[in-house]
Amino acid sequence: MDIVALLVILAVLCAVVALVSAPLRGRAVDRVRAESDDEIAELEARKEAKYREIRDAELDMRTGKLSQEDHRALDRQLRAEAVEILKALDDARG
């Protein structure tokens, strides 16, 4: 039993070392996005949040929480902000 246990432990040790050190041996590095991709992801997140805000405002207007005029003003402002984000996205994408 003891020798079996020892062998099992050794095998596990080898497997763990192989798994953890694989990237250092130049293998199987998950492709992490470059710096600029990070910026794009951030802008994408903002864009989605902004779109959700626009949709929410519309639903709020339709369900009577926002008056037509308020919604028009808010919607214009939100869309302007969304355009800014889209511009920044285009810049980031080059």
Next chain:
Amino acid sequence: MAPARKRKIRLVVALSAAVLLAGALVYTSLLSSNKAVTPSDLLSAKAGASYQLTGKVVDGSVRNTSSGVDFRVRDREGTAAVPVTYSGAVPDPFREGREVIITVRKQGATFVGERDSLVTKCPSKFTEDATQRS
């Protein structure tokens, strides 16, 4: 009103509410908390005051009464013990030798437990009774 001034007012209101709450907390907790004691602290207890008593149930001291149980509580380590009378059903883990927490008030020679205040420490978490370790 200028927005900066408005914000300042809001901040002041919020802060004073927080201070008020904190003050009330300190005041009421000092006022309504019971002294946590062990049986030996209670040997010289005043009648009428209430205490949160922690100790072990003395072996062989539990007696059923018409409305609940009478038992004695002793120090975790030591022999000083006080009599406690408790009305109502005792919690399931309640047993002689177990550690209990109970809010009591002195009446005459005995300590009367407050309703629903008897807590027995959960035995599942005790490792004392466990099989001897190697």
Next chain:
Amino acid sequence: MATVGRALLILALAVALYGVAASVYGAVRGRDEWVASGRRSVYAIAALVTGSFAILEIAFLRSDFSFATVASHSSTTTPTFYKGAAAWSSQEGSLLLWLWLLSLWSSLVLFATRRQLRRVAPYATAVLLGFAAFFAALLVFKETPFELLAVVPAEGAGLNPLLRHPSMMIHPPMLYSGYTLFTIPFAFAIGALIARQVGAADWIRATRRFALGAWLFLGIGILLGARWSYAELGWGGYWAWDPVENASLLPWLTGTAFIHSIMIQEKRGMLKIWNVSLVLATGTLAILGTFLVRSGILDSIHAFGASTLGVPFVILIGVLIASSIGLVVLRRNELRSENRLDSLLSREAIFLLNNLVLVAMAFVVFWGTFWPLIAEALTGTRRALGPPWFDTYTVPLAIVLVLLSGIGPVIAWRRATVSNARRNFLLPALAAIAVGALLAVFGAATRPLALAMFVCGAFVVASVGQEFWRGVGVRRAMTGENALVALRSLVARNRRRYGGYLVHVGMALLFVGVAASTAFNDARDVRLAPGQSVRSGDYTFTYERATSHISTRGGDLEKISFGAVVDVSRDGRHVTTMRPERGYYPSRDVAGLGPVGRFFEGEATSEIGLDAGLRRDIWTAMTPDIRRLLPTIEEGDRVFSAAAGRLEPELEGQALGMALKGIVDKYLADRPEATFRVISSPLVTWIWIGSIVVFLGGLIALWPGPDAARRRVTARYAARVAEDLGRA
């Protein structure tokens, strides 16, 4: 096997320490291969701990009593389902469960974000690995589940019968999933602070689901604990402001605040300091909760006899608090708000108010829980606060909270006009006032706080109902769908919004149940002889006759039960018959106990009688008076002690069985008195119904929106097309 289990834990500790170093080095030097290696350490730990947890589980399932922890927490007579769950009824087993869940959830979040969050993720990985290293170290050096016994006992001590309840078995994994999941937003917040990315939206988006999941799991865990207390303990309550209950409530309260206020940051870039402080506080409180249960520092029903874990946990919590505060102060410039509150009449303002109430509540609970320690530091004596003190503060705060949860859904983001607000509040307010007036007429006015909660609860249900109604109306007008289809597509298209609304309704139902069952319950403790009765509320409880029986499992005696048949009637009409019992489990610890007496010296548990209904619950528990049996038991002890060794074991077993049968029969013949607790309590069931609604709402909000996923894929393809076209 124990050697392997232990070796796996030591390996896990080593890998965790290596992973922390690799991740930090990789992050500082910008070396992706080291970062990847650090992330793989987390996967490796998940595998290692899974292996070690499996070894422990197998030992429990096989009743391998050479494991000390199996011998003291399980037995061959423990039902198989509970054998598996007994693993986490011990200190060491529950720490292993903690580590296991932490490693699984960490792997999940790091796998999901493996291609994103380039700057934040490495530090977050390091933080998560730091937690893993801490718990692995505890398991290796302090409380190992793989300790072996020199002498293998033939039978184990068994799982405490009190814990043999399904909800008690799911409760710890739920609670721990909640705790460990809350460390994930914590880790990413720390990572974002270090990497100066804290204002960014993408780490929030990446961890939002985990925060929501943590909130949901922790909430379910708390409720299962309450349900267990109500259905299993002979006490009849579900919440007692016990330090350990409070410890699980604290991160849940701050977590609730966080999942609301983070929406404001997502939408408006506001409240950054507040949000990051809330995440950090929630993570720290989750660790603190674990610490409170595991250290025995406060007198609690759950406290351990003697624990060695106090010091390491205090150090860990100190480090968490100091680094959190330090980082927030250091990065305060990046945490500036991008926007201002537009109006006090907006959803943001309501969220802010809800946050203040929740944080105030958390503070009250924290203060009350730690008051014994605070008082000791201030005055030199330990003092304790009882449930009434907690109620004084939490009840009004809870009422305000429920009210706000009804206002939030019907008020618009950014700005709402007074005329709109009036239109939106008119119906719900009228409904609430009508309900309040009706209840006041029927006598609820005697308890103003409970009445206030009912009014607020009605307001929430009405305002959310109106929201759904209008949403469906809009959808029907747009698409011409029928009402049910419209409701489905409305919810499917706005999962977060309508899932959240449903959670509000569930919480309102739950709080109404709590208010009704605390304010209007009638509990009586009485001693009755057969034939006597007691009244509680509108019900008459009659103790008809005593019952007793011996249960066996696998040829061994499991327990001896003494019970009662209780007839419940209302206005002379029979309502139900209940059979509360108290079961006596034989003591495994035979030293010093008589051969007969040991059957009555072990654990005792109540089997309660419960008749639950939508309107009211009727609850009874009984404690038999076995004093009268004592002379018989002592006589039996004398006879069997004298005969010890002179009888064949088989014969002795038979004789013992007959003696116990005699005792059980004698109990019945005596027409014994018994102590009863009877409770009639309105609307308790709505607590559990409310929690199911909360759970469903939470699931809806958590469910990945198919449209969102599809959109992302389509967007990726579109981007690729654009790229390809650009290249051509």
